[in-house]
Amino acid sequence: MSETRVPVMTGGCQCGAVRFAAMSAPYNTHICHCRMCQKAFGNFFAPLCNVKNEDFVVTRGTISEFYSSAEVRRGFCSSCGTPLTFVSEGSDHLNVALGSFDDPARLRPQIQIGIEARMPWFADLPGLPEETTDSAGEKYGFSEEIAGIARTNRQHPDHDTDSWPPEDQRS
DSSP states (O other): OOOOOOOSEEEEOSSSSOEEEESSOOEEEEEEOOHHHHHHHTSSOEEEEEEEGGGEEEEESOOEEEESSSSEEEEEOTTTOOEEEEEETTOSEEEEEGGGBSOGGGOOOOEEEOGGGSOTTGGGGGGSOOOOHHHHHHHHTOHHHHHHHHHTOOOOOSSOOSSSSOGGGOO
């Protein structure tokens, strides 16, 4: 009799072409500031966690890969470009992008690495003024743009779906 495994967490790319499940709890939640991660994520850092290889299951689509070095494969969705994974050759785990999980708030980073490339002004971020998306839109004159994005949103929801996109959004 085979045991049915239940995902601990699920996630996927922005467009929904790739979906995945973590069958065990992610661990080693961290932020990497190294220059390679900055480039790979197109951002100032890469928020990542580890999942054992045998506990990471792609449930829809295929993760495309780019070798960012001889030892590392960076996984992404070839349809929308969402960064998804970081795999070191021969490792028993892979790194998964925290923001690609359906409930990323559950994955609080525990350490920062690659701090030699961290932006020198990060310490100033807590002191910057803060705005919600809607209030910034009103204040800076892009409310219509925000409303247009909301009306035509094609982002996959933060839960598994039988198919995506919905029939009325398919071209």
